[in-house]
Amino acid sequence: MASKEGKEKAKGPAVQLKTPKGTRDWTGADMILRDEIFTTITDVFKRHGAVPLDTPVFELKEVLAGKYGEDSRLIYDLADQGGELTALRYDLTVPFARWLAMNKVQQIKRYQIAKVYRRDQPAVARGRMREFYQCDFDIAGVYDRMIPDAEILRVIYEIFEALKEQIVIKLNHRQILDGIFAVSGVPADKIRAISSAVDKLDKVPWADVKKEMVEEKGLEEAVADRIGEYVKHSGDIPTIVSLLKADESLFANADIKQGVEDMELLTSFLDAFGVPGKKISFDLSLCRGLDYYTGLIFEVIAQPSAAADATAPAAGGKPAKKKGGAEEIQVGSIAAGGRYDNLVGMYGKTQIPCVGISFGVDRIFTIMKAKREKEEGKSRVRETDVYVMAFGGGNFNGLLKERMSIARRLWDAGIKAEFAAKTKPRLPQQFKAAEDVPLGVILGEDELANGQVRLKQLGSGSGEADEKDRGQLVSEDDLVAEIKKLLI
């Protein structure tokens, strides 16, 4: 054996022990917190009638082609090893659209929780990775205006209530935005380019955005200034709606008129759904980069909790533009989405309108972890409820088979149990291994001779004190019932 190992090691230079750039392993408390977030989100998705979908991690290259604009350069290709050309999925929206078209699905609420891949510059501390999870919920089908859109916003609200995270949902409407650009005098062929410049307003000041529009994208300065006047506005929906209606040149635009009607409908639906107005900010500067949005668009911004505010900025937080006098701490958007009515039609004959939201779980995780570490300290990693141990005197034989038999009884009853995989384990070792386990079953030869074992609550520090107190005597046959009582 030893020689074989030597041979294998001699094969080449030592392997670099790391995960690829921008990726990480998940385990322990991190993994448990992440699973908790998944479960919370999934529960809400199911509450709204969504069904799960799972698609392959790679798609045919032609399926992804032409969907992501400038960001296509971030797609991970698989090597051409003969056969089809494929690439790792970039998001969950395009695979969903492909699936809808392929299966001619007319309407569905579906969710998908899966990893997506982007060859972007990673920023690990802020939770921006090359491999990361997205949780998507989309409503596909022909329905009456703004009803599914409002339900998506209700889903967002419900999820962050369940996660106990303070958020604001920024809203805008692509038709309103397009109308503003048209009224301001942006040529039709420049609208997407100007839109992507305005999209940067949450990261850079207006002067820089204007410079990009005028110098890089060749927009007339007067046009840029008119845009600047409009997109600086944000507030609750009724306020911004009044503002748009009051401006005759804007409201004469058919796109804007339609968009404003949508926003008014939305207000009344959100009211019926019990989504508080203070959670919503109608922000005329919100654009969303991707090309495929056609109606309502939204982005969820985490708000620092009162507690975090009083102590330190959130992990990776940076001060953003001043708004209403108070300085906001921003950790970027933690969920985003919108209406995309034309994407499915790119794959087939049938157009299926869709609206959806994608949760950036890794960023939500980053925020929740920072908060939890402050509040709680360390959490349990494994779920084992009972540790089966043995003690004995001079010619102690370790009671291995007896420990195995007891563990078997517990497993048969569905109880999470472990024991030391040693023939003759020492008692302190066993207590150490049981450190984070709530109950101990302790076997001794004398007790076993009477068909009894000792049952003991651990976790009182499980040191020497624990070793002395050996718990209550319980008959072997009552053990499962007694343990179940204590675990409730």
Place this chain on the structure above:
Amino acid sequence: MASKEGKEKAKGPAVQLKTPKGTRDWTGADMILRDEIFTTITDVFKRHGAVPLDTPVFELKEVLAGKYGEDSRLIYDLADQGGELTALRYDLTVPFARWLAMNKVQQIKRYQIAKVYRRDQPAVARGRMREFYQCDFDIAGVYDRMIPDAEILRVIYEIFEALKEQIVIKLNHRQILDGIFAVSGVPADKIRAISSAVDKLDKVPWADVKKEMVEEKGLEEAVADRIGEYVKHSGDIPTIVSLLKADESLFANADIKQGVEDMELLTSFLDAFGVPGKKISFDLSLCRGLDYYTGLIFEVIAQPSAAADATAPAAGGKPAKKKGGAEEIQVGSIAAGGRYDNLVGMYGKTQIPCVGISFGVDRIFTIMKAKREKEEGKSRVRETDVYVMAFGGGNFNGLLKERMSIARRLWDAGIKAEFAAKTKPRLPQQFKAAEDVPLGVILGEDELANGQVRLKQLGSGSGEADEKDRGQLVSEDDLVAEIKKLLI
């Protein structure tokens, strides 16, 4: 909108609407059955104290290099787009070994449920895909002989009991196998090649295996015949152990002696763990292809259930070699694993002995789906418990906001509820949409004026009969409580 859609469509030829070869989408009843299998397996893993691990879908190429022998050609490489060279994971064992070495973990029970990738010839009907799930459970660390090995076998037993699948666990021991080859006269440098020939014995007859050994691999015919005499034996552990002990030339070999001692220990541990002897077959022809096994190896074979036996062969089943007179139906192995004590040492200075099992969930799924379709017919796809609908007379306004408010009440109480996303839905449409939903809440203007709604059990066929019976009157404030009573 229409013009934009037209423009996008005109961009290029129609995209091929398919998933890449050997991959598939999962949804509906399939997805729910698969999740059920995952949950059952995960519950057993946790019952044994295992913690979850999640690793990236791709690893550095050098991490995968030299681990899979001939099968390395099946690895999916990512394209070289600058930066590191990476490849999709081929299994979950090598990433686990990399993680152990990287984090200097001394001992752990870990599980991982994730997709793995092999550029193999797909056989979709038999559940062999290029992208498929594995569920792995491994015990790493220095423990006393055969204790973790026995626990792995107990985990296998527990999982298939929980899944209600009949299985046999085939066992062998690499040291016994190596001893048999040595005693038979196989030169040391040919042992792995001969081993991989013998491994084919469950698929091809002995004559073909012998031909491969003699003609392709240059083994003396007399040596091949001696091997043939040994590897034809299988049976319960005590029978094969007696047979090995009775053969003096075999038992004089140190490897075989050690292996036999292990198998004897194992028998007594399996007894303590309550794993029935009839579930185990000690099969001297079992080799397992991969190089890294060093001790006990095992493979789980699904047994056709009595019912399936009486009707038709299982999906993709094929008759295998005759054994004891009865013809077995084989669907291939549905789980496999073994002890690998040297793999982690290939990455670092510390050797960490491991033993583990990998469940081929897609094959388990294929078997269970075939059985379930025979037994149960269609199963529910979404989990919605309540459908909120409205009915009314001539100038019926659809009660949209009222339906939204009621849905909101239900969501607030954690109840899974839906409603038609139409302003004025027709009643038959609403009943149709509620086809697989157990409860209906029906709103009417008169009832609402009295603060009441109607609550109705659906699912009695939900056709015209349903539309006439409009259920019991319930006050809006009692609705949640009444629904919760009915859902228990």
